[in-house]
Amino acid sequence: MSLLDEILARKRAELASGRAPGLAPELADAVARLGPRAIPRVEAILARRAGAPLRLMAEVKFASPSAGSLSRKLDAGERALAYAAAGASLVSVLCDATFFGGGYGDLARARLALEATGRAAPILAKEFVVDPLQLDWARACGADAALLIARVLPPRVLVDLSNHARAIGLEPLVEVSTEAERDAALEAGARVVGVNARDLDTLEMDADRAARILAGVPSGCVAVHLSGLASPAAVQEVARGRADAALIGEALMREDDPGPLLGSMLSAAGWSG
Numbered sequence: 001m002s003l004l005d006e007i008l009a010r011k012r013a014e015l016a017s018g019r020a021p022g023l024a025p026e027l028a029d030a031v032a033r034l035g036p037r038a039i040p041r042v043e044a045i046l047a048r049r050a051g052a053p054l055r056l057m058a059e060v061k062f063a064s065p066s067a068g069s070l071s072r073k074l075d076a077g078e079r080a081l082a083y084a085a086a087g088a089s090l091v092s093v094l095c096d097a098t099f100f101g102g103g104y105g106d107l108a109r110a111r112l113a114l115e116a117t118g119r120a121a122p123i124l125a126k127e128f129v130v131d132p133l134q135l136d137w138a139r140a141c142g143a144d145a146a147l148l149i150a151r152v153l154p155p156r157v158l159v160d161l162s163n164h165a166r167a168i169g170l171e172p173l174v175e176v177s178t179e180a181e182r183d184a185a186l187e188a189g190a191r192v193v194g195v196n197a198r199d200l201d202t203l204e205m206d207a208d209r210a211a212r213i214l215a216g217v218p219s220g221c222v223a224v225h226l227s228g229l230a231s232p233a234a235v236q237e238v239a240r241g242r243a244d245a246a247l248i249g250e251a252l253m254r255e256d257d258p259g260p261l262l263g264s265m266l267s268a269a270g271w272s273g
Contacts, residue, residue: 003065003099004200008152010098011128020137021095022103031108031142039120042145042171043191045089046222046245053270054238055245057124057224058083058252058262060110061094062101066203066250069101073256076106077113083252084119086262087271090145092247095127095138104141111142124173128152132164145171145192150181151200159188175226182213186221193217194224194247214242232268239269 001009014021020028039045046055060076060083063069074082080091093110094102110123124145125138130152138146146165150158162172173192174185177199185193195217197210205228217223225238225246238246248265252258 002201003203004152007096007099007128008130010096011130011134015131015133018133020104020141021097022105023108023137023141024105027105027108027112028140031111031140034111034115034142036169037115037120037142037144039122039144042090042122042124042173043222045122046192046224048244053266054235054243055089056087056235056262056266056269057090057092057245057247058086058088058258059092059094059126059247059249060102060106061126061249061253063099064250065099066198067253070250070253071256074258075109076102077109079258080110080121080123081113081117081119082257082259083262084114084117084121086259087266088121088262089245090122090124092124092126092147092249093143095125095134104137107138107141107143125170129161130157132161135161135165135168135170139168139170143170145173147175147194148172149175149200150185151175151177155184155188158184162188162190173224176213177209179213179216182216186218190221192222192224194226196226198227211238211241217242229265232264235265236268 060079093107094100097103122144125143126147165172174190175194176182177196195210195213214223222244225243230251
């Protein structure tokens with residue numbers, strides 16, 4: 001059984017329980033009292049015009065199969081605030097407990113922290129979604145967007161989950177790693193397509209493959225580089241290509257204070273001040 005197969009088996013077991021992993025009822029109640037957010041559409045926030053800076057998305061994850069344990073100096077809410085204060089365009093939050101040390105409670109903590117300080121950065125629920133219930137959990141915890149992974153979803157299911165996400169107010173970010181998956185995402189109506197430079201089966205990185213697939217994302221669709229950016233130089237390289245936005249994960253999660261590194265990456269992406 002591959003790692004991806006193990007993760008998906010765990011997801012189905014979680015779904016059978018009917019409970020969102022890592023979510024305390026009081027957190028869900030606190031988010032519910034906040035009501036809907038008045039922020040621009042996620043795809044509008046991430047899209048960049050010609051010559052504009054690359055948008056950076058910063059991730060909250062406390063572990064990963066490739067990196068092991070990462071910094072827990074800041075909790076999910078504190079880290080989301082640090083990212084937003086430094087200038088991240090979007091905060092991504094891992095909702096998987098077993099393999100990534102997260103949970104839907106982290107999503108709720110990020111939303112509550114951002115709301116408490118008036119930060120408008122949207123939140124992406126990053127999860128291995130195989131059922132509409134996971135999207136319902138993400139929305140209830142304050143997410144504005146949700147990851148859908150083309151590799152694990154048959155085309156018809158990808159369409160159905162994309163439609164369900166939009167119906168409840170979530171923008172689907174469809175992750176792909178091949179040209180065929182990219183085409184399936186576009187056929188499903190994806191407005192935001194993320195290309196993972198890491199192969200989910202082998203965990204190996206291939207930046208050239210990612211760049212090639214990103215180049216084929218049509219104009220009018222937001223193209224996002226996912227995984228593998230550990231330095232300002234790497235961010236600058238992606239900024240020269242097709243991508244509208246890029247996700248920074250492990251590099252920031254290795255830092256107890258992610259602000260300085262994220263600031264230097266934002267400068268490399270073309271932001272000033």
